[in-house]
Amino acid sequence: xxxxxxxxxxxxxxxxxxxxxxxxxxxxxxxxxxxxxxxxxxxxxxxxxxxxxxxxxxxxxxxxxxxxxxxxxxxxxxxxxxxxxxxxxxxxxxxxxxxxxxxxxxxxxxxxxxxxxxxxxxxxxxxxxxxxxxxxxxxxxxxxxxxxxxxxxxxxxxxxxxxxxxxxxxxxxxxxxxxxxxxxxxxxxxxxxxxxxxxxxxxxxxxxxxxxxxxxxxxxxxxxxxxxxxxxxxxxxxxxxxxxxxxxxxxxxxxx
Numbered sequence: 001x002x003x004x005x006x007x008x009x010x011x012x013x014x015x016x017x018x019x020x021x022x023x024x025x026x027x028x029x030x031x032x033x034x035x036x037x038x039x040x041x042x043x044x045x046x047x048x049x050x051x052x053x054x055x056x057x058x059x060x061x062x063x064x065x066x067x068x069x070x071x072x073x074x075x076x077x078x079x080x081x082x083x084x085x086x087x088x089x090x091x092x093x094x095x096x097x098x099x100x101x102x103x104x105x106x107x108x109x110x111x112x113x114x115x116x117x118x119x120x121x122x123x124x125x126x127x128x129x130x131x132x133x134x135x136x137x138x139x140x141x142x143x144x145x146x147x148x149x150x151x152x153x154x155x156x157x158x159x160x161x162x163x164x165x166x167x168x169x170x171x172x173x174x175x176x177x178x179x180x181x182x183x184x185x186x187x188x189x190x191x192x193x194x195x196x197x198x199x200x201x202x203x204x205x206x207x208x209x210x211x212x213x214x215x216x217x218x219x220x221x222x223x224x225x226x227x228x229x230x231x232x233x234x235x236x237x238x239x240x241x242x243x244x245x246x247x248x249x250x251x252x253x254x255x256x
Contacts, residue, residue, distance in 0.1 A: 014045055014077070035077075039070035046071045054125050069097075094120040101177050110178030123176065142170045153231030157238065159200060160230055172200075190221045197222045 012019055016032035034045040043059045058065055064073075074093060075085045082089050088096070091113050095102045104110065111118045123141045143150045149160070159172040170176070173196060174184045181188060187195035194203060208218045223229060225248075227240030239249065248254045 009049075013049065035070070035072040039065050039068045042070040042072060090119045090121060104175070104177035104179075107178035107180050109180070109182055109184045111176070111184075113177075149230040151231050153233060155232040155234075155236045155238065157229060157231055189223055191219045194222055 010019075011031070014034055018029060019031065021029040034042040037045070040059065043055075043065060047055050047059050058071070064070075074087060076082075076087045077085065080086065086093055091105075105114050113120065160169060173186060175186050176184070179185055185196055187199070189196040197203075209215050217225075225240065225243050226238045227242070228235065228238040232238045235249070237254070239254070243249060243254070
């Protein structure tokens with residue numbers, strides 16, 4: 001940063017006032033300080049130059065802005081030593097406010113944030129468009145690492161798209177920070193209650209008792225048969241190879 005005719009960034013780009021008078025008598029001619037304006041006015045100053053989706057999102061609609069958290073709350077404008085001018089490295093910076101997520105990262109099944117393999121900004125800053133909360137962006141964020149679930153599948157599970165019980169996509173079933181259940185699931189899918197699946201699907205009576213199989217499937221976990229649950233190339237019920245081996249998919253039974 002330097003001043004003068006060839007300046008790339010000048011003090012007056014951020015600080016309103018007459019710099020020449022300020023240099024002669026700083027007390028009588030103070031320069032404006034964006035950090036003292038409040039969250040939204042400060043963000044308006046920063047976004048004069050910073051125009052990517054994250055920065056524009058801060059001024060349009062953002063949970064940080066709504067809670068009075070401005071750019072300078074996370075970024076050190078003068079003399080920062082961290083990448084992106086952060087005040088502290090990730091995840092330490094984020095964890096200074098988000099204590100619940102710190103507890104999630106202590107669970108047995110979690111994203112390796114504390115190990116430095118995944119950063120908070122890997123998921124929470126990757127917005128494809130503005131005018132939305134700084135949060136999960138559909139399934140696109142997850143698929144950058146978990147590409148095997150991207151498809152496209154002829155038979156898509158709507159829970160992985162826009163249909164969901166909460167925020168949509170992967171978060172319909174998975175807790176993104178950490179879980180006590182394998183695969184970071186929010187709830188178990190094992191019998192007798194199959195909580196994960198029954199949040200959307202009522203368990204049909206034919207799974208519990210029917211003339212052909214009796215109660216054989218009443219104590220079977222949903223994923224024992226519906227293995228391709230993210231999407232299937234050949235079966236609308238996401239049934240896997242183990243079901244084919246038992247002859248379940250013949251026409252007249254579970255064929256399609």
